Amino acid sequence: MASFSKEFSKGITISNPIFILALGLCPALAISYSLDNALGMSAAVIFVLLGSNIIISAARRIVPNIMRIPTFIVIIATFVTIVTLVFQAYVPNLYQSLGIFLPLIVVNCIILGRAEAFASKNPVISSIADALGIGLGFALALIVISLLREFLGTGGISISLFEQLFNAGSLSFTLPAFSEHPLAIFVLSPGAFLVIGLLMALFRWIGQKKND
């Protein structure tokens, strides 16, 4: 059980996919301009990562070595297509705003990376811990980035995801004086680079402090 929590927590801290491993940056940069997007993308990635890690780890002894990568890609693509179809049917607005980055999870290097580096060499239980940890690490990173970008770029935060799903009310919060003159650069691409770069530096600085 000690190893379960170790595999789980490493994804959030010492091998955080975005801030430390710098993997999966393409979707993180492109879609993190709103909290809705970040939540949707995180849910999709966690589902795909968990599913593919479980299947790949369970099948690791029967997959022929030379067909390893093609098999992994087919398994990952299956989960991604399921997510894409489900999003299209049940959360159409989110499906629209994630656009091409939803099907592109197939080639997200976090997922293939975990399959190749971890799930194909470890038992199912640790692979689940690994998937949850890395997935949650990705989700937390995306949420922090999108909170900063959406707040600085629009002067407020609004979540309409739950409204689409359960007909619940939408949550939103705006800072009146600020929302009239927000720093629009933060919802644009340069803002994504700025925010991710600064957070990455901050993360590493904290890591170094801890080591000293």
Place this chain on the structure above:
Amino acid sequence: MANMLRKIHPIMFVTLVVLISVTLLVFTETLTSAVLEERRQQQIVDELGNIFPEIDNFVYNEEIEVFTLYAGGVTIGYAFLAIGAGYVGDIAIVVGLEDSETVKGIIIISQQETPGIGDRITGGGFISQFAGLSINAVNFKQDGGQIDGITMATISSKAVIDTVRDTAIEKVKQIEGVE
């Protein structure tokens, strides 16, 4: 023989994986397509009022997939969904007809044309040209019709024009067949 088996084993394995994957996806697709179909129907209903502002009632004929629209008990037109292949993916258009010869208006409800080029088919300047045209005039000016295409987006414009005209002709036949 054993050697042979060792060689084809990986191929058989991946084939099996793909088969399982396809089965799963077909299953998921059947589940979600029903939801999508329902949503699309709702989308058409939502657009009816934009094409026919005076509409107060409609009847949907499931067999020929045509909405008959009424205002104050009088038939004011027909509407249906036209789907055709664009440059990138399918273009779905709600077409409104005033009578069996005249287009009332069209609205594009989904398309995946190239952003900034083909997706200008959704712009008002292009769409508004269809209003009031006779079905046979739905064509490029150089082809004997009355519509100006969009510069650099000939394929997307032609897709919309052909889809609207061909579907309209077909639906009119069906409507007249029913009545």
